[in-house]
Amino acid sequence: MINTLKDCITNKNTSYTPIWFMRQAGRYLPEFREIRKKNPDFIKLCLNPNLVNEITLQPLKRFDFDAAIIFSDILMLPYGLDQKVEFKKNFGPILGQLDLNKISKVKEIDFVEKIKQVYEAIKDVSNNDILKNKNTIGFVGAPWTILVYMINQQSPKKQLKKDFFENKDLINNVLLIIEKFLKIHIKNQIDNGANVIQIFDSWAGLLEEKDLPHYIYNPTLNLVKFVQSLNTPVICFPRNIKDYKKYSDFIKPDAICIDYEVDPVKIEKEINIPIQGGMDPKVLLTDRETLKKEAKRYLDIFKDHPYIFNLGHGVLPETDPGMMDYLVKTVKDY
Numbered sequence: 001m002i003n004t005l006k007d008c009i010t011n012k013n014t015s016y017t018p019i020w021f022m023r024q025a026g027r028y029l030p031e032f033r034e035i036r037k038k039n040p041d042f043i044k045l046c047l048n049p050n051l052v053n054e055i056t057l058q059p060l061k062r063f064d065f066d067a068a069i070i071f072s073d074i075l076m077l078p079y080g081l082d083q084k085v086e087f088k089k090n091f092g093p094i095l096g097q098l099d100l101n102k103i104s105k106v107k108e109i110d111f112v113e114k115i116k117q118v119y120e121a122i123k124d125v126s127n128n129d130i131l132k133n134k135n136t137i138g139f140v141g142a143p144w145t146i147l148v149y150m151i152n153q154q155s156p157k158k159q160l161k162k163d164f165f166e167n168k169d170l171i172n173n174v175l176l177i178i179e180k181f182l183k184i185h186i187k188n189q190i191d192n193g194a195n196v197i198q199i200f201d202s203w204a205g206l207l208e209e210k211d212l213p214h215y216i217y218n219p220t221l222n223l224v225k226f227v228q229s230l231n232t233p234v235i236c237f238p239r240n241i242k243d244y245k246k247y248s249d250f251i252k253p254d255a256i257c258i259d260y261e262v263d264p265v266k267i268e269k270e271i272n273i274p275i276q277g278g279m280d281p282k283v284l285l286t287d288r289e290t291l292k293k294e295a296k297r298y299l300d301i302f303k304d305h306p307y308i309f310n311l312g313h314g315v316l317p318e319t320d321p322g323m324m325d326y327l328v329k330t331v332k333d334y
Contacts, residue, residue, distance in 0.1 A: 005066045005135045005308060006196055009233040009255045009274050012306040017299065018066035019331045020137070021324075022237075022277075023314030024059040025071045029321060031058050042087040043079060046072050052121035053128070060130050062321065063328045067135040067196065070122050070189070074141030074200055077178065077185060078150050080115045081106050095153040100170055103177055108184055115185075119192040126193025138194025140185055142201035142238070143178045143219035150174060156203060179219055183226050190232050197227050198235040198257070204247075205240025216241075217250045224253050235276055239313070245270040260312025264301045274306035281311045284319045284327065291323060292330050299334045 003016035026032055032055055039045045046052065055071040075093055079085040081103045084096025112119075126136040141149075151174065152161055165171065186197055204216055220236065227234040237257035238247050248256050248271050258267055260280035267275060283294045298309065309331045315324070 002133045004133060005137075006233060008306050008308055009196065009235070012274060014304055014306050017302075017307055017309050017331060017334065019309040019328060020065045020067040020069065021059075021311055021315050022069070024063075024065060024069065025055045026315060027317035028315055028319040028324070029058055029062070042073070043076075043085060046076060047115065047117040049117045049121040049124060052117070053124040056121070056125050057128060057130055060134070063325055064332055065134070065328065067137050068125055068131055069137040069139065069198070070118070070125060070194070072118050072121075072139070074139070074146065074202075075149060076115050076118055077141065077146050077181060080111045080185070081177070081181060082114075083150060092155045093149065095149055097153070098150050098170075098174070100173060103174070106177075106181075108181075111181055111184060112188060119188045122189055122194055123192040126195075135196050136194050137196045137198055138186065138189030139198040139200060140182050140223075142199050142204070142216070142236075143175055143182060143223065144204065144207070144215045145200065145202045146178045146182070147171065147175055147215070148203045148206070150178070156206060160206060175215075175219060179222060182223055186223070186227055187230065190227075190230050194232070196233050196235065198237060199223060199227075199253075201236070201238040201241070204238035205242070209242065212241075212247075217247070221251050224251050228254070235308075237277070248273060255306075255308065257308075257310065258312060262312070264298060268301055268305050274308060275302060276308035277310035278312050279310075281313050281316045281319070284311075284323050285316065288323070288326055291327055295327055295330050296334070299331065 005018040007013050008018050035051060052071045056068050059065060060068055075085050078095060083098060087093050122138060148156055151164060207215055224234050233254035235255040235257055236253040239259045241247050244267060255274035255276055257276040258278045264278050279294060279298055283291055
């Protein structure tokens with residue numbers, strides 16, 4: 001039997017620890033920076049299948065990762081719904097004013113046509129020989145996180161706009177549209193070769209407990225059930241959510257990704273499904289001894305638990321590729 005990321009998730013295999021990283025294709029790689037320099041428009045870059053293919057595979061040419069995650073962005077969803085999306089240097093995404101009337105009229109065929117290059121890139125990547133016996137990860141933002149960007153129009157950092165929850169009808173209508181098109185986006189990724197899906201809920205930590213069922217639990221559960229109905233395992237990453245166990249018990253993803261503020265010893269005891277991630281990306285900025293020690297700490301804690309080695313957030317741009325190589329080898333040699 002071939003050990004893969006998918007096998008670890010679906011068969012709860014503990015004999016092998018697969019490894020991949022969020023933002024494994026990105027600014028810490030000089031070859032990525034070269035491409036980015038020539039392609040300053042981030043959305044255009046995400047819609048260039050040849051470059052997306054090249055960028056997605058860059059880390060797999062250097063490191064023995066078990067999966068490729070397609071180089072894209074969760075904001076391709078609002079972009080596909082005709083909301084203006086641009087990325088400002090040293091600031092992040094800025095979205096245009098949300099027009100409910102406009103996004104309500106978007107048809108599936110037009111949405112798919114607008115971002116079809118994402119699916120073409122997934123097809124190219126998944127058919128590449130470098131991915132033989134490895135997995136291709138497709139991804140989306142969770143309904144709540146997409147809603148935050150569409151209404152807030154930028155990263156909320158610590159808090160949402162003061163009037164964010166003012167128009168409940170608007171919010172509920174937009175949530176339904178988001179859910180509908182996320183399903184379309186996921187199905188197209190799977191149809192073109194993605195065989196694992198990750199749902200990123202980057203702003204899960206902003207909500208109070210009383211609001212979780214309406215904005216996170218129920219919409220995400222609908223999405224998870226949909227992915228599972230397509231016989232594809234789904235990993236959920238509700239970053240900074242207060243209670244991972246409660247989330248996991250309600251939503252029942254195939255695997256759960258934890259952030260670096262989560263106590264790995266506690267979570268290992270609480271959650272039975274495969275666990276992914278946890279290590280602080282800043283550890284890669286230290287020295288080899290510290291890095292090895294911290295990596296082994298996670299590997300030891302999860303040695304009898306199905307575990308996917310990953311970080312508790314994305315790879316930092318200032319990471320030395322040499323440290324990354326050392327970490328991958330440390331995990332593989334464990």
